[in-house]
Every structure is written in C-alpha cells, then in structure tokens.
Amino acid sequence: xxxxxxxxxxxxxxxxxxxxxxxxxxxxxxxxxxxxxxxxxxxxxxxxxxxxxxxxxxxxxxxxxxxxxxxxxxxxxxxxxxxxxxxxxxxxxxxxxxxxxxxxxxxxxxxxxxxxxxxxxxxxxxxxxxxxxxxxxxxxxxxxxxxxxxxxxxxxxxxxxxxxxxxxxxxxxxxxxxxxxxxxxxxxxxxxxxxxxxxxxxxxxxxxxxxxxxxxxxxxxxxxxxxxxxxxxxxxxxxxxxxxxxxxxxxxxxxxxxxxxxxxxxxxxxxxxxxxxxxxxxxxxxxxxxxxxxxxxxxxxxxxxxxxxxxxxxxxxxxxxxxxxxxxxxxxxxxxxxxxxxxxxxxxxxxxxxxxxxxxxxxxxxxxxxxxxxxxxxxxxxxxxxxxxxxxxxxxxxxxxxxxxxxxxxxxxxxxxxxxxxxxxxxxxxxxxxxxxxxxxxxxxxxxxxxxxxxxxxxxxxxxxxxxxxxxxxxxx
Amino acid sequence: xxxxxxxxxxxxxxxxxxxxxxxxxxxxxxxxxxxxxxxxxxxxxxxxxxxxxxxxxxxxxxxxxxxxxxxxxxxxxxxxxxxxxxxxxxxxxxxxxxxxxxxxxxxxxxxxxxxxxxxxxxxxxxxxxxxxxxxxxxxxxxxxxxxxxxxxxxxxxxxxxxxxxxxxxxxxxxxxxxxxxxxxxxxxxxxxxxxxxxxxxxxxxxxxxxxxxxxxxxxxxxxxxxxxxxxxxxxxxxxxxxxxxxxxxxxxxx
Numbered sequence: 035x036x037x038x039x040x041x042x043x044x045x046x047x048x049x050x051x052x053x054x055x056x057x058x059x060x061x062x063x064x065x066x067x068x069x070x071x072x073x074x075x076x077x078x079x080x081x082x083x084x085x086x087x088x089x090x091x092x093x094x095x096x097x098x099x100x101x102x103x104x105x106x107x108x109x110x111x112x113x114x115x116x117x118x119x120x121x122x123x124x125x126x127x128x129x130x131x132x133x134x135x136x137x138x139x140x141x142x143x144x145x146x147x148x149x150x151x152x153x154x155x156x157x158x159x160x161x162x163x164x165x166x167x168x169x170x171x172x173x174x175x176x177x178x179x180x181x182x183x184x185x186x187x188x189x190x191x192x193x194x195x196x197x198x199x200x201x202x203x204x205x206x207x208x209x210x211x212x213x214x215x216x217x218x219x220x221x222x223x224x225x226x227x228x229x230x231x232x233x234x235x236x237x238x239x240x241x242x243x244x245x246x247x248x249x250x251x252x253x254x255x256x257x258x259x260x261x262x263x264x265x266x267x268x269x270x271x272x273x274x275x276x277x278x279x280x281x282x283x284x285x286x287x288x289x290x291x292x293x294x295x296x297x298x299x300x301x302x303x304x305x306x307x308x309x310x311x312x313x314x315x316x317x318x319x320x321x322x323x324x325x326x327x328x329x330x331x332x333x334x335x336x337x338x339x340x341x342x343x344x345x346x347x348x349x350x351x352x353x354x355x356x357x358x359x360x361x362x363x364x365x366x367x368x369x370x371x372x373x374x375x376x377x378x379x380x381x382x383x384x385x386x387x388x389x390x391x392x393x394x395x396x397x398x399x400x401x402x403x404x405x406x407x408x409x410x411x412x413x414x415x416x417x418x419x420x421x422x423x424x425x426x427x428x429x430x431x432x433x434x435x436x437x438x439x440x441x442x443x444x445x446x447x448x449x450x451x452x453x454x455x456x457x458x459x460x461x462x463x464x465x466x467x468x469x470x471x472x473x474x475x476x477x478x479x480x481x482x483x484x485x486x487x488x489x490x491x492x493x494x495x496x497x498x499x500x501x502x503x504x505x506x507x508x509x510x511x
Numbered sequence: 512x513x514x515x516x517x518x519x520x521x522x523x524x525x526x527x528x529x530x531x532x533x534x535x536x537x538x539x540x541x542x543x544x545x546x547x548x549x550x551x552x553x554x555x556x557x558x559x560x561x562x563x564x565x566x567x568x569x570x571x572x573x574x575x576x577x578x579x580x581x582x583x584x585x586x587x588x589x590x591x592x593x594x595x596x597x598x599x600x601x602x603x604x605x606x607x608x609x610x611x612x613x614x615x616x617x618x619x620x621x622x623x624x625x626x627x628x629x630x631x632x633x634x635x636x637x638x639x640x641x642x643x644x645x646x647x648x649x650x651x652x653x654x655x656x657x658x659x660x661x662x663x664x665x666x667x668x669x670x671x672x673x674x675x676x677x678x679x680x681x682x683x684x685x686x687x688x689x690x691x692x693x694x695x696x697x698x699x700x701x702x703x704x705x706x707x708x709x710x711x712x713x714x715x716x717x718x719x720x721x722x723x724x725x726x727x728x729x730x731x732x733x734x735x736x737x738x739x740x741x742x743x744x745x746x747x748x749x750x751x752x753x754x755x756x757x758x759x760x761x762x763x764x765x
Contacts, residue, residue, distance in 0.1 A: 076563060078560065078563050079563065095592050151765070152563040153762075156614045173729050173731070175692070175693040176727065210613050239696065
C-alpha cells in the first residue's frame, strides 16, 4: 500500500472549507426505530446497517433513513465481533458485517464476515465446519459457472464441489448491498486447493468470489481471539492436501532416479566380465566318521587367525570341512557363489569363508539348503530347493581359498553330503539396483497414499466426487 | 493549465485540462461553465456526501503505463447507494475515467463510436423498461427504494427517441471497442454532486441510464445514456497494488 504523504491536503478536504457549509457527519445516524446511535464504518459504501441497540435493519443509502425489518432476535455474539481488526495476507481489516447463512435443503450453517479496509476495499472471511476461507469478489466474466463441472480461471482448472441454495438466516453490522433475512441465492463452489471459486447467483446478478483456505490458527492470531474457534471437522473442500502441489515433483524426482539407476545398472551390467573362477565338487563327512578315520588329530585345524591346516591323507580324504585350491581374483570385484547339495528330506547349512591367502581377510557367506518332498491326500508335494547362492560385494584382488564347513541332518545318519560350488567374479549384480528402486519409490508411494487418503476424505462430503475418490459401494456387496 | 476567477466569490479557479468545461469552486462551491475567455456562473454545488474514499483531487495512479492525475469527481447515486467517477488526465493531456465503487477501481477511456448496431437498440430497450419501472414506482411510492431521488425528473430525462426495440436482458453480450463484454448491471444513476473540473456540466440531478459490462479478464465497460446521447467507455479493473497510487487521502484510524 502506498503511504499517503500529503496529510495537510487531506485535512483541508475541499468540501468542508467553504463558509456556511455545515460539516456533515453521515458516519453517525440516529436509529429510526430506537433513536440509538448507529455508527457507519464504510461511509459512502454502506447501504444497510443493523442497529446495534435494537437490532433493527436500517436502510442508510440516503439521508432519509427507513427501517426495513423489525428485529426478531437480539444481537447475538459471534466468534469475531463487529469492529474487530486483524491482519490477513499482510493487510489490516476491520470486521464490519456478519451474515449467518444456511443451505436451503440440509440446513447446514456457515458464517460470513464482511471485512473492510478503505484502501483495499472489501473481503469476506467465511467459517464452515471449523474451516476458514478468505474471499475476494472477482470482477471476471467466467464462462460455465454453475453449469459446468469444471471451469477455468487463469488457466487453472477448478472442479465443482458443491452446488445448492444459500439462505440468509441472521445479519448484524453493515453492508454495501441490501441484505434481507431469508434471501436466497444459488451457490456453487469450485475448488483448486488451496483456492476456491464460489458463485452466488440471484435474479439480478452473479457474484463470483475467489477464496483462499486459511488455517484456523491464522484467523485466531489475526483477530487475537482468545475463545476457542469452532472445531475443525474433517477436511475442508479446498483445504490443501499434505503433499498439495508436490506430488508431481516427487514423482518426477522418483522417475528421474529410476531412469538414472537403470542406466547405471545397465552400463555396469554390460561391462561386467561375469567370469568363472572355480568349480568345486566336495564331499563333507560327519565328525564321527572323520574322527574314526583319523589318527587322533582333527581333520582340518581351523585356527582363529584363519590359518588352515588340512591334510587329506591324514584322515583318508574324509573331511568335515573342505578347503578349496587357490584361485585368483585379478581385480577388485564382486564374487558370486552358488552352492548345490542334493539333499532329500534333509537340510544342510554351509558356512563359506573366502579367505585372502596373504592378508587372511575372510569374506563369509552362509548358505542354507533344504529340500523336502512327500505325498499326502492332495498328491505329491515338495518344499525348498537344492540350491543357494550369495554375493560377496567387493572382494579385493588377490589369491583366495574357500573354506566350507557344513552341518546337516544327513550327518546324523552318519552319511556324507555332496556339495558342488560355482564361483564367479565380476557378476552383474541386481540386488543394489532393486534396493535403490525400492528406496526411490518408498517416499512417492507414501506421499501418494497420504494424498489419496486426504482427497478421499475431502470428496466424502461432495456430490461431485471424482470416481477414484468415490466410495465404491458395489465392492461392498 | 488556465486560470480564471470564480464568478461568485472571485477566488482563483484553475483548469488543468483544456477538455474541462465545468468546474466547482474550491472555496465557495459555486459551479461554473467555461467559455472561451471567462466563466459563467451556474449555481452552487451542494456539499458532497462524506465518504471513506482513499482518493482525492490530486491523487495520481498508473494506467496503461502512464501516470494520471485525478482532477474532478462526480458523485453518482442510484437505488443501491453511491459511487465515485473520477475524471483524470495524464501529462499528454489524455483523459480517462476512474470508477470507484464497492472497493473496486476501474479505469476506462471513452471510445469514439459504438460500432455494434444492436447496442443502441438494446440500450434504449432497457431505458424504456426502466422508465416503466420508475413510473410504477412513482405511482406507488411505498415500494420505492430511492426516496431521495426525484423520480419524475428522472423519467423526464430519459431518452424518448423512437428506436426499434429488441428484447435483451442482463447477461447478454455487447462488443465495445473490439471487446466482447457481458452486461452485468443496468441502473438508473443520478449525479449527486461534483467537485474539481469536468469535461461536461455535471449538474446535480443529471440522470443517466448506466450499463456496466465485464470481460473474461477483468475488462470493464460502461455505457451511459443521457438525453439520447450514448457514450461508451472501455477499460480495466485494476488491483490496488497495480494502480501505484500517489498522494492518497489520509484516513483517520487507518
């Protein structure tokens, strides 16, 4: 707002300086009914005013005052009182009028406060179901209002939410138009949260207003209201959703992330050597057999520092643990180990340790294999598999051996198990990729779910809910 | 700018615009008509009803890229209250109007001719309708909502030319200055008073039939019928910030 910088000029406003001119104070009237003083705030604009003493509605359009309707009820208290001032959207407003309206059919009641600032004009602050909107009358001729389900304002689509008939129930304060208790207007609300476009159509005119959702606390703070405001019920028609306007951005980021991850994955997969390192077939024996075959000492001695001493000849080739020959990883890469053990109605648990022969660094994998089958009333069944596999994410270049230790239900039968192993290096790995995808999609999924849930609640009160937010009654049958 | 002396009190009367033909003396409220070299006294302007307008003679605003100064005002009254029509000029001497009603500000310029052949017919149709309404209101004064206005004189001022009538209503469209605008309001308006300088004699009681028009993007149109003369104005509603006001009136308490 520009600051008026010529106060001297204002104080000597031309029409009051001439001699003999009586200074007219039309901002104060005597009530034609009770004689009490009616003070007008929006002088020059106000046409109707309610006497704050006797609650009679007075026409103040000109100096010949006439009272229009007798008061049927005394002035009642409202959440925000006439004369209250508050800053909304950075501008100071004074409450000068109040209308209570109801829906002609449902008798749903809402409040409309008329706000005034002599520089900025008029605004409306409305309260319905504990939700507040800050409205400005819109001087636009917009096609399709109250006829179409979607209308456009500044290239923004507004969707019909409600249409009905509003009836004036109660008024107090002053108004720049002629108010009438019981007056009806066709109303329609179109939403584009946090905005709402409302139309009021009477025989004489169509009034369009553009509203913005205000959090109740903002209203409370603006007008310094100490008493509790009406409790906010559900979701307001134009209440911004938790991820309002950000859903598309969130989705785009996720899509870009997925595309990037896929590209990286494709490039690394294609450049992976996917080379066989070693294939092993081993037979592992239970402790009892090894002990019987050996001459006192244990077959393989696995020390804490991963020094392996395994002498096949010592116990007749029957080892409880198996140590592979040396093999070399030429570069740092991942290693894929796939083990197969043909167990049947048995299980085998294999502890694999890939040990760097120079540094004794061990990479460990645990493979559990179990396979059960049988027949029952339904016929043949089987469960589990002979195979297990796993990755070592990043093994340093070097010479390695793999130590396999086993425990198995087969051992309890004093029988050995056969284990074959295939070791590959620089294998295209997909695990990280899937984890990345999952992480990329968790937040968008959460956002969409919250959004959907919120929209569902919003549209629950509307006869015009888009089909995706409509309760599907058919599915309940 | 041209200086004269008030024919009533002798005080200086300045006409900023060469277009202005009518002025109200700042000191004695006498009204004067400008002729080539002097002023002719017309009468005394009643005091304008007080209002909370933030505008005053001398306020300037930005419209179509240039700064206009408010040099005159007509206070209009109708059944639903009052509004202000401010007359303004820019440095190039171009004239424009600023309608100030219900907290809205609409700038407009007069367009030379109304090209739409239907416009006149439609307007006259409405004036005829309105005349009937006013006549019936006059015969039954209790239903009148405008007791302060002299209804008889209003009727007398209505255009009576025999132009063929076409049925039209609120909500129909007119093409004004190449713009398709919707008629949103038709009313009978009377000059309640004036101040400053004006391009015509805005005497108290001068009554017009006024049509307000609105466009899809906030375009403003106005058609005024006075004594069979039709004037049309086209412009734009302008937001408070966009007008870049200067020299506003100081309002106590605000």
